[in-house]
Structure formats: structure tokens, C-alpha cells
Amino acid sequence: MSTQKEYDSMTEEERAVFDAAARKKEEEEQAALPYKWKQTLGDVSVSVEVPKGTRSKDLVVDIKKKSLKVGLKGQTPIIDGVLFKDIKVDDSTWTLDSQKEVNIHLEKYKGTEWWKCVIEGHPEIDTTKVVPENSKLSDLDGETRGMVEKMMFDQRQKAAGKPTSDDLKKAEALKRFQAQHPEMDFSNAKMG
Incomplete structure (x- = not known):
């Protein structure tokens, strides 16, 4: 990534090319994750595909203030790591939809900032480009x-x-x- 000074010295056309390349790289990195996610200032929504026919008793979903673990019992977790920021555990939930997708709602502890990623160490997004609803x-x-x-x-x-x-x-x-x-x-x- 260029420094802010280098970015500021670019022409409008160079910035457009740079931004497009950065957006493409970000989209590819996010698409490679084993989950999809989106956010508002107040919460993060994560969806994880699981094999069709999965029942809630087949799942391990552990939502903690600083961590998230999602997977099938007896298998390597699909998500297992430290959350980017703390969450409010009592206001966070999960559901299994159509026996094929786990949807997780994480309520941000501080609902005034954009997250760069869900799990620390996972590819980050450029939060300066986030367009709020x-x-x-x-x-x-x-x-x-x-x-x-x-x-x-x-x-x-x-x-x-x-x-x-x-x-x-x-x-x-x-x-x-x-x-x-x-x-x-x-x-x-x-x-x-």
C-alpha cells in the first residue's frame, strides 16, 4: 500500500487505477474467506455455509466477548479466532437457516466504529471506503x-x-x- 503522501501526490487517474486495484484485491481476499460478513456501525452479521441437512445439534457455535468459534462437531472449526473488537455477548445471537447456513449477529461493544475484519489476522477491508447506510x-x-x-x-x-x-x-x-x-x-x- 502506498503511503498517504504518495497517494495524495497521484493524479486523479492514477488514484482511480490504484483504488480499483485495491478494491479488486480486497474483494478477492474477502471472497476467499470461509464466511461472508457485513456490518453497520452497531453490529456485524456473519454467514457461514454448512452442509445441507445440518441440524443445530450438529453445530458448535461459541460466541464470547473477544472470540468466535463456529463449526461442525468433531471437525476442525470453520471460524475460530479472536474478534477484531469486543462484542456484547448477551445481545449477540445465531440461527441455522434452511439447514445450510449459520447466521451470526454480533452486537458491537462500541457501536461507533467500523471493523476492518471479523477475526484478527484475516484479510482487512479499507474502512475509509465504507459507505454507511x-x-x-x-x-x-x-x-x-x-x-x-x-x-x-x-x-x-x-x-x-x-x-x-x-x-x-x-x-x-x-x-x-x-x-x-x-x-x-x-x-x-x-x-x-
Whole structure:
């Protein structure tokens, strides 16, 4: 991999070629894994194919805070290693679908970062290229939602050349103060 400095000095065309080659290599490495995986900021989903007709009693699935083991009883595990980051064991589950695929849901302990891989030592992805799914304001908790709505309002106000919510609060406070102190001259007062 090139250093960031080398990458920054590339032309747009050279970057496109470099990125395409890196993406192709990453896709090949991920396809060679004995499982498929995807993630959101909050969780990781892993699917492992097993022989058709497999029953849950034939499986060994061991989900721990720092490790994951998946396989068929009496055989070498398909996955057995240290997880890239810690998970919340009580919120992580697995299911056997159609007697041929084990689907594992791992709840990230810190739901604010992208994982480079599922198991340490396995091929990594470039997390700077991860495109997150669009989230809805309704998905956010009240405090975060309020903060985001305020930022969006302020951004729209600035774009329209209008005062932001903070500017409006200051103006309202000044108006109240002026009403309480009519004897003072505010004609030369500057906001800003």
C-alpha cells in the first residue's frame, strides 16, 4: 500500500487505477474467506455455509466477548479466532437457516466504529471506503436527534443568509433586556 503522501501526490487517474486495484484485491481476499460478513456501525452479521441437512445439534457455535468459534462437531472449526473488537455477548445471537447456513449477529461493544475484519489476522477491508447506510432522524435518541435537527436548521439558515438558532437566541435575550431597561440607549449596540 502506498503511503498517504504518495497517494495524495497521484493524479486523479492514477488514484482511480490504484483504488480499483485495491478494491479488486480486497474483494478477492474477502471472497476467499470461509464466511461472508457485513456490518453497520452497531453490529456485524456473519454467514457461514454448512452442509445441507445440518441440524443445530450438529453445530458448535461459541460466541464470547473477544472470540468466535463456529463449526461442525468433531471437525476442525470453520471460524475460530479472536474478534477484531469486543462484542456484547448477551445481545449477540445465531440461527441455522434452511439447514445450510449459520447466521451470526454480533452486537458491537462500541457501536461507533467500523471493523476492518471479523477475526484478527484475516484479510482487512479499507474502512475509509465504507459507505454507511442512510439513517433516519427517528433512529436517533432524543438528545442526539435534537442536536442534529439544530445543526440542520442552522445550516439551512446560513445558506439562506438568515440568523442561526444561536443568533436568534441572542437577539431575543437582547430584546428582553431592552424591554427591562428602557432607560438605556441601545442605538449603537452591535450584535456579533
